[in-house]
Amino acid sequence: MSETYAGKALDFLKKFNLQEGDTIELTKNGLILKGIIMPSYSSSDDILVIKLDNGYNIGISVDSISEVKLIKRGEKREEKKTEEKAVKDKSEVIIISTGGTIVSKIEYDTGAVRPALTTEEILKFMPEINEIAKIDAKVLFSILSENMKPEYWIKIANEVKNALDKGAKGVVVAHGTDTMAYTASALAFSLKSLTGPVVMVGSQRSSDRPSSDAPINLLTSVLVAKDAPFAEVTVNMHGESSDTYTLVHRGVKVRKMHTSRRDAFQSVNDIPLAKVYYRERKIEILRDDYIRKKDANEVDAKFDPNVFLLKYYPGLSPDIIDYLMNKGVKGIIVEGTGLGHTSSEFYNAFKKATKDGIFVGMTSQCLFGRVNMNVYTTGRLLQEAGVVPLEDMLPETALVKLMWVLAHETDLDKVKELMLTNFVGEINPIHVPEMYPRWYHDRIRLQ
């Protein structure tokens, strides 16, 4: 009857002759809710999990249900399993799971969230995915993304290549949102040639929470992996706070810009590649300068993590550069102020470092806009000291790029040349005013 329910909830199912997959209509505090009975992931044994029509999963205590009615009997579990098996033999999209909230659940004992579910378990939550593509799922890691490391990026890159080599139209990489943008950059520089889209996806709220963005993000990602015309590394996440569409961002131009909102990811200094309408299952391409599909997949994943990201602030002492030099760091990305500045006290330290063969690149802590070290005297002096202005690259992207470049080249002039080469759209030569996100102060009323 049910493999995942126990206690009170199981008694409830037995009493009304219901099982997972059945569509039911129930009354709770006068409210009528219609949905499909989902597998339980709650450790409280009185909670019934229902998937509503809007894609949300909600947990309801069976004690609060005053009436229940069977609307439609679900398919038998046995039939489903056969179907799932068949799917694997001709998978169009391969989902590589690395961990994170999209595959996590709450530890009810401590109240904390931990990665736990396999991608297959997630798919039970989202049977609609089978209507979109024949998928296969693989758990590569099960780590929180704050513990992601450059050595894992290499494994993911190779796994993506394998998946595409096997004939998948596209690959979805499930990843924690904390460092997803870093990994997206790492994959983008590593995967030099691709036969299909690579779609990184995460969720800001875990999949067993009612307002989880996991199902919609995952479903649209599978759609993009299968049907999108581009062959580059992207991030697909909610495009606004409700559930109408997601945005597909270029992996090297995206940033997590909010700690908790579902639409936390924003393209910075760039236009997203596409907008995906969840209900309509429709991909709207927003630009046509995307990277085209190639005949073969090529991976070149090497990273030298011997770098440092230095954010400048008033009062920072140049001593830090000596420390980094002593530690044998090969490259420094500075998050300078404004157009790309630090105090002029850094002039000598940077000069010494670059003379020693250490690459020093300048980005801006403003994040939006382009550095320009020709406008002010300070910028000119820093350039004289060997600091290289890195156009409109995000500091995080520049850092990952530097790790990748340094694993291939050590000659400072060549490193500089590669850092300024636009490999996968990490440098955007043209900015339009609409790229700068605006604050809706007009909509806020006096309190």
Place this chain on the structure above:
Amino acid sequence: MSETYAGKALDFLKKFNLQEGDTIELTKNGLILKGIIMPSYSSSDDILVIKLDNGYNIGISVDSISEVKLIKRGEKREEKKTEEKAVKDKSEVIIISTGGTIVSKIEYDTGAVRPALTTEEILKFMPEINEIAKIDAKVLFSILSENMKPEYWIKIANEVKNALDKGAKGVVVAHGTDTMAYTASALAFSLKSLTGPVVMVGSQRSSDRPSSDAPINLLTSVLVAKDAPFAEVTVNMHGESSDTYTLVHRGVKVRKMHTSRRDAFQSVNDIPLAKVYYRERKIEILRDDYIRKKDANEVDAKFDPNVFLLKYYPGLSPDIIDYLMNKGVKGIIVEGTGLGHTSSEFYNAFKKATKDGIFVGMTSQCLFGRVNMNVYTTGRLLQEAGVVPLEDMLPETALVKLMWVLAHETDLDKVKELMLTNFVGEINPIHVPEMYPRWYHDRIRLQ
């Protein structure tokens, strides 16, 4: 006739019997331009500087002028000087100049911009300011803001207090934009009690460039300093890319979010205090929970710069904490990922540091949103190691606050208590959806 023109431009003025302050209409390449002749700040002797009706100053080569007509004779310079003198005796607003683009000009020899003009020279560009308030100007420093230091913050804070103590209704602090938000935080924590508004202002384009935002930013700042009902440290800059209004941001909740746009400054996790319409000379108050005017001014400006701002990224080694401890750093602000994380490899390093009495506070590199270290296991572990989640404080604000707190308290428990005390609105308990700036992807057409 003219004190500031020479060469060709002076010959032109002599020929047509014109002088600074005259309103003229001229024809250039078939285009008719009307404006007031301004003092020259160009080192090219053929350039005539005209202030157009929209507030812009433009430089025109006299060689390109085919016709010129006197519309209205300007006031005599002598009369003006007397008026300026009178103003000083009963100044309502005091402008303290510290340097930056708002008081800078282009070095035509090198093409770079350097701070050069005194505030009085700026006022020649913006005679309308005299219609708004009786002002006095003082040059405190003339430094580029990337060279700003904690020790200068103290001088500015004291100067602001002096100005208000003398009876000024409000104070304008002209400052470079690069580190303006850091100084705003420093002044906000230092000025514990104020009799009037403190308005920090800068410009993204230097005052002798046609599209300079200096005049409008300065004029509206004087208006706010004189008339606004609040008595807190604010930043007043362009609110959108054209010249309709500026936004007055709370100093502890504002950030430079673009390298070059005139509307680069945004309130983060907060609503601006006011919107100021340039043409209408109107202040629209957007909220009423601002800090009220007090009877006396109190300054408490002390900073311990012995802190470090550490931005986390995948691959960062915890060794940096050992270095900081050896260096005798007393506090560390971490810019963690997402809700406030680093890799769990930092657990031991943070534990050691906090046991040693070093304050470790967590903010988010997302910038928008609030840290929450109770959701994931990593956050809970980091808290166990003594890391303090700093709510929705900006990393930069938290850093400046820590410098201020450490100059007053060394006991770790007290430092923690003060860091979590909401002194001047640096912690915002309530976020509304409109506080998150949105990207106008809907407005972008296919390329």
